[in-house]
Amino acid sequence: MVWRVRLRRYPLFATMLNCHCRDCQRATGTAYAAAFAIFPKSAVSLKGKPCWYRVIGSSGKPIERGFCGNPMTVRLDVAPDIIGFHAASLDGPARYKPAVDLFTASAHPWDLMQADTIKKAGGLAS
Numbered sequence: 001m002v003w004r005v006r007l008r009r010y011p012l013f014a015t016m017l018n019c020h021c022r023d024c025q026r027a028t029g030t031a032y033a034a035a036f037a038i039f040p041k042s043a044v045s046l047k048g049k050p051c052w053y054r055v056i057g058s059s060g061k062p063i064e065r066g067f068c069g070n071p072m073t074v075r076l077d078v079a080p081d082i083i084g085f086h087a088a089s090l091d092g093p094a095r096y097k098p099a100v101d102l103f104t105a106s107a108h109p110w111d112l113m114q115a116d117t118i119k120k121a122g123g124l125a126s
């Protein structure tokens with residue numbers, strides 16, 4: 001089944017970010033997760049039934065990742081009203097332009113970051 005994601009209304013907050021935390025590295029199998037974060041998650045409607053799996057993130061709080069044949073979305077207990085989508089799951093992934101790099105303290109020496117993004121050693125609140 002193919003997922004469909006639609007905005008029901010304009011969100012209060014949306015940003016494009018690259019997350020370099022260890023959990024995103026494991027989930028994507030590479031240096032970071034390129035994601036689009038939306039607040040509040042009620043601004044989004046999801047059509048389809050993903051398979052969810054739950055892990056404990058770097059914060060010590062659970063993270064749920066949704067798959068529909070490939071990694072697509074993420075929900076965080078530490079930020080329960082935010083939902084994230086992997087950039088490559090969007091219909092127009094070429095329009096993805098990250099504004100922030102998160103958890104740069106977990107980035108590997110071979111991980112290249114764009115010069116014009118805000119760098120945060122931890123999460124959005126760091």
Ligand SMILES: [Zn+2]
Nearest residue numbers: 019020021024
């Ligand atoms: Zn992450």
